[in-house]
Amino acid sequence: xxxxxxxxxxxxxxxxxxxxxxxxxxxxxxxxxxxxxxxxxxxxxxxxxxxxxxxxxxxxxxxxxxxxxxxxxxxxxxxxxxxxxxxxxxxxxxxxxxxxxxxxxxxxxxxxxxxxxxxxxxxxxxxxxxxxxxxxxxxxxxxxxxxxxxxxxxxxxxxxxxxxxxxxxxxxxxxxxxxxxxxxxxxxxxxxxxxxxxxxxxxxxxxxxxxxxxxxxxxxxxxxxxxxxxxxxxxxxxxxxxxxxxxxxxxxxxxxxxxxxxxxxxxxxxxxxxxxxxxxxxxxxxxxxxxxxxxxxxxxxxxxxxxxxxxxxxxxxxxxxxxxxxxxxxxxxxxxxxxxxxxxxxxxxxxxxxxxxxxxxxxxxxxxxxxxxxxxxxxxxxxxxxxxxxxxxxxxxxxxxxxxxxxxxxxxxxxxxxxxxxxxxxxxxxxxxxxxxxxxxxxxxxxxxxxxxxxxxxxxxxxxxxxxxxxxxxxxxxxxxxxx
Amino acid sequence: xxxxxxxxxxxxxxxxxxxxxxxxxxxxxxxxxxxxxxxxxxxxxxxxxxxxxxxxxxxxxxxxxxxxxxxxxxxxxxxxxxxxxxxxxxxxxxxxxxxxxxxxxxxxxxxxxxxxxxxxxxxxxxxxxxxxxxxxxxxxxxxxxxxxxxxxxxxxxxxxxxxxxxxxxxxxxxxxxxxxxxxxxxxxxxx
Numbered sequence: 001x002x003x004x005x006x007x008x009x010x011x012x013x014x015x016x017x018x019x020x021x022x023x024x025x026x027x028x029x030x031x032x033x034x035x036x037x038x039x040x041x042x043x044x045x046x047x048x049x050x051x052x053x054x055x056x057x058x059x060x061x062x063x064x065x066x067x068x069x070x071x072x073x074x075x076x077x078x079x080x081x082x083x084x085x086x087x088x089x090x091x092x093x094x095x096x097x098x099x100x101x102x103x104x105x106x107x108x109x110x111x112x113x114x115x116x117x118x119x120x121x122x123x124x125x126x127x128x129x130x131x132x133x134x135x136x137x138x139x140x141x142x143x144x145x146x147x148x149x150x151x152x153x154x155x156x157x158x159x160x161x162x163x164x165x166x167x168x169x170x171x172x173x174x175x176x177x178x179x180x181x182x183x184x185x186x187x188x189x190x191x192x193x194x195x196x197x198x199x200x201x202x203x204x205x206x207x208x209x210x211x212x213x214x215x216x217x218x219x220x221x222x223x224x225x226x227x228x229x230x231x232x233x234x235x236x237x238x239x240x241x242x243x244x245x246x247x248x249x250x251x252x253x254x255x256x257x258x259x260x261x262x263x264x265x266x267x268x269x270x271x272x273x274x275x276x277x278x279x280x281x282x283x284x285x286x287x288x289x290x291x292x293x294x295x296x297x298x299x300x301x302x303x304x305x306x307x308x309x310x311x312x313x314x315x316x317x318x319x320x321x322x323x324x325x326x327x328x329x330x331x332x333x334x335x336x337x338x339x340x341x342x343x344x345x346x347x348x349x350x351x352x353x354x355x356x357x358x359x360x361x362x363x364x365x366x367x368x369x370x371x372x373x374x375x376x377x378x379x380x381x382x383x384x385x386x387x388x389x390x391x392x393x394x395x396x397x398x399x400x401x402x403x404x405x406x407x408x409x410x411x412x413x414x415x416x417x418x419x420x421x422x423x424x425x426x427x428x429x430x431x432x433x434x435x436x437x438x439x440x441x442x443x444x445x446x447x448x449x450x451x452x453x454x455x456x457x458x459x460x461x462x463x464x465x466x467x468x469x470x471x472x473x474x475x476x477x478x479x480x481x482x483x484x
Numbered sequence: 485x486x487x488x489x490x491x492x493x494x495x496x497x498x499x500x501x502x503x504x505x506x507x508x509x510x511x512x513x514x515x516x517x518x519x520x521x522x523x524x525x526x527x528x529x530x531x532x533x534x535x536x537x538x539x540x541x542x543x544x545x546x547x548x549x550x551x552x553x554x555x556x557x558x559x560x561x562x563x564x565x566x567x568x569x570x571x572x573x574x575x576x577x578x579x580x581x582x583x584x585x586x587x588x589x590x591x592x593x594x595x596x597x598x599x600x601x602x603x604x605x606x607x608x609x610x611x612x613x614x615x616x617x618x619x620x621x622x623x624x625x626x627x628x629x630x631x632x633x634x635x636x637x638x639x640x641x642x643x644x645x646x647x648x649x650x651x652x653x654x655x656x657x658x659x660x661x662x663x664x665x666x667x668x669x670x671x672x673x674x675x
Binding site for chain 2: 029032033037038039040042044053054056057061065070081098100101103104107149150151165166167168169170172173176177178179180181183215216219220247249251315317334427428429436446448449450451454455
């Protein structure tokens with residue numbers, strides 16, 4: 001018997017493997033059925049994250065159709081959006097003050113119990129913001145498809161996962177079938193050269209990117225962040241960047257996995273163990289975009305030229321370097337409406353503007369390194385008179401870690417409020433709100449009108465800039481606090 | 485879901501760009517666990533003053549806005565949060581279509597699943613619609629067209645499968661459930 005070896009055949013050429021992007025690789029590995037002109041692709045979902053606000057109506061739909069959850073083992077549930085951050089409420093010593101939020105918590109507990117989904121509930125020491133605990137528990141992994149009824153699901157793309165936000169009807173689809181119907185988005189590469197300078201953070205980088213491409217610049221596209229500045233980022237920083245992809249309108253944001261990713265994941269609860277770990281890493285290394293792969297669009301940026309950034313308007317694209325003045329567009333009625341809401345005038349400097357509230361928290365900036373950054377500015381200083389500062393860790397694990405490392409003490413010594421984890425003042429559903437007309441420097445992701453409370457005026461910035469505003473009582477350049 | 489074919493309605497115009505879902509339905513109303521009842525909170529902070537009284541100068545509060553089923557809005561409508569409460573609120577309020585030059589991805593997807601038509605038109609048509617609030621438009625989903633008062637027919641793009649579902653009053657979950665065997669095969673080969 002002779003074995004015909006194709007490579008020995010002079011007429012045979014190895015088929016040229018099409019060079020693929022990270023996104024294409026993950027997408028194609030999850031097609032249960034590819035898209036056609038008449039039907040979208042059936043895309044398999046590896047991990048479904050759920051929380052109390054966008055699931056009750058989906059569970060009700062399952063109930064009315066007598067359906068079960070197809071893969072409870074691929075469903076990770078927590079309570080974060082409307083939950084209290086006051087320990088007495090969290091641990092049940094007093095009732096939850098926002099009654100409707102309390103009912104939502106009860107409903108989530110009941111749904112998870114009835115459908116067999118493990119819930120990281122109010123008493124759990126692993127509870128936290130859904131986009132913080134997914135990675136923290138090692139459930140977020142390279143090459144996975146991850147969805148959640150929350151637009152900041154893009155966060156998980158920092159691990160080389162394809163992760164995006166969905167609505168409640170789609171939450172129902174995934175619960176029932178573990179699949180989604182999706183049209184294939186386009187790809188956008190954002191190449192970031194250079195290195196961020198001291199005092200300039202991942203938050204400043206993503207704000208600068210949104211400022212450059214605009215709040216709808218990424219619509220219909222999946223962004224891949226690449227380049228030396230991205231390679232140099234820690235996982236916490238990569239999550240901050242990917243988290244705000246949706247603020248540029250993008251479907252998702254991704255970063256190719258590398259040794260930084262693997263070092264972060266190794267040993268975490270849901271990460272592969274032993275031989276399975278080695279095999280996984282080998283597989284994950286192949287997710288890198290192939291050389292010669294094409295993106296639909298490429299944008300370039302130099303990280304070394306960036307300054308600390310701050311928003312001045314009512315969407316995250318209205319952003320400038322902190323040393324700049326408020327842009328003046330006298331003939332633009334929409335710009336004027338935004339500035340009027342913010343109580344700002346074109347041409348006025350932002351530095352020196354008094355603030356009443358500082359919020360350090362959210363799925364964008366409430367990880368341990370974010371708290372370390374804020375503490376770096378706060379250590380030995382006090383929150384200025386007339387300023388309320390709220391520090392809300394992203395998870396209970398981060399809370400404990402920050403307490404063990406003395407960071408919590410830095411905040412409480414300075415006069416800040418130190419809370420239990422949750423979305424808190426980023427979305428203001430739990431009673432943690434900014435009052436009408438007050439200025440809040442926030443490390444969160446949205447400065448929309450009323451986002452942090454009806455009439456609240458939000459200025460988005462990094463944890464360093466937020467901490468600097470807290471101690472100075474006014475918008476300040478954080479670099480001045482890092483010199484001493 | 486009721487099948488959608490054609491309908492005719494006057495427009496109400498919100499000329500602002502980047503209207504986000506926090507404006508459409510502020511987060512403080514999202515603690516409800518029902519799908520119904522969000523219409524009275526649609527655009528709440530733009531519609532009502534602090535005492536809860538309607539602001540008379542807001543477009544939706546003007547007498548001529550009553551009964552309008554088509555909302556014409558500035559570019560990038562529905563950006564921000566993935567909350568499906570946004571299309572639920574607009575439908576419950578009485579809207580059946582939103583017209584803009586650009587509609588955010590998640591909002592568009594959520595709208596299609598609930599029978600709110602996200603209609604993207606060219607800049608020129610959009611500019612005319614912004615300048616002529618209250619005109620009557622005919623929308624034909626089968627033909628994917630919008631007809632202006634002067635008879636001009638404007639085509640709009642709409643994803644083929646979503647259109648099929650809307651025309652027939654069926655939802656996507658039924659189709660997904662039919663893929664069960666293929667999903668099982670996928671799960672067996674991709675553990």
